Amino acid sequence: MSDHEPTKRRLADLSEDDLLAEIFPLLPTSPQTVIGPGDDTALVSSAGGRVLATTDTMVRGRDWLDEWSSGADVGAKAVAQNVADIAAMGGQATGLLVTLVADPQTPLEWVLDMARGLGEAARAIDVAVLGGDLSSAPEGVLMVSVTALGELDGDPVLRSGARVGDVIAVAGTLGRSAAGLALLQQGRGGEAPDLVAFHCRPRPPFEQGPEARQAGATAMLDLSDGLIRDAGRIAKSSGVCLAFRTAALSADVQRLAPSVGQSAALESVLTGGEEHSLLACFGPSVPLPQGWRIVGDVVEGEGVTVDGKARSRGGWDHFTP
Structure with a gap:
């Protein structure tokens, strides 16, 4: 190492207060933040008096690889996946709590890049960071967890409200994250940098959640584990069958086909995770908000079908295939 090359600092070089x-x-604050980072808890004002809460965790080696994702990518994705859950209830995120669990030899540069x-x-969507927690970990372990808080003006949109006769609609993209991941795994990331970028930093349509609720959505969720698997959650909760039509998904498939091939493109659209778009059901006479498109119908029965054939496999699960 050159005498003039600066020594890279590690977490072990700083106290918790220094870090x-x-x-x-x-990190951003907001007018709703009465007490922010630095005290024992945060205090947030809420006009509605009710608070939405959700949490997600990302673990290095399981949810990202350093070869593909920077610290900034990890931080941005942690925001996306949590705020998308708040949006899926029809709510507006108001604050984030962030936990970092890290090997003390983790480079400080990575941590600051993540932050x-x-x-x-968070600043881009006017959401404050309220505080969080730090913890050391065994060698090689690095984990980021975010808890998102939110509020909504009215009742939340649940998974259990879909009715026979409703239409199924999507806001946002389908399959882009999965296609980007597939290209990275094949060493072909340079062939479609836009898909890789989407995998590393998904761009959920946060604003569409409250709009769907105001328009009368009967059921809604965030597409985090794949269209088929997540649709199955609405089907089970509502006691109905969600029937998709590949013809209605053809535009999504054709956007991906030049990069990953026709068959892989269709599977990416149907089962690809980490998209964080929104899936919702609406009454047949409800005008869809701008940005939503119909991809199927709610019918009698149970589970999920694609072109009339039952589908139950595919998508992401942490513990089973």
Whole structure:
């Protein structure tokens, strides 16, 4: 190492207070934040008096690889997947709590990059970072967890409200994240950098959640584990069958086919995870909000069908294939 090359700092080189002093300036606050980072808890004002809450965790080696994702990518994705859950209830995110569990030999540069990416993603949608927690971990372990809080003006949209006769609609993209991941796994990421970028930093249609609720959506969720698997959750909760038509998904498939092939494109659309678009059901006479498109119908029965054939496999599950 050159005498003039700066020594890279590790987490082990700083106290917890020192680290927080470098992270806090990278994170946004909001007018709803009465008490922010630095005290025992945060205090957030809520006009509705009710608070939505959700949490997601990302683990290195399981949810991302350093070869593909930067610290900023991880921070941005952590925001996306949590705020998408709030949107799926028809709500508006109001604050984030962030936990970092890390090997003390983790480079400080990575942590600050993560905080910067998380802060920029939160700031872009006017969501405050309220605080969180830090913990050391065994060698090689690195984990980021975010808890999102939110509020809504009215009742939430649940998974259990779909009715026979409803239409099924999607806001956002389908299959882009899965196609990007497939290209990375095949060493072909450079062939479609837009798909790779989407996998590393999904772009959920957050604003569409409250709009769908106001329009009268009967059921809704965030597409985190794949269209088929997540649709099955609405079907089970509502006691109905969600019937998809590949003709209605053809535009999504054709956007991906030049990069991954026709068959893989269809599977990416049907089963690809980490898209974080929104899937909802609406009454047949309800005008869909701008940005939503019909992809199927709610019919009698149970489970999920594609062109009349039952589908139950595919999509992401943490513990079973």
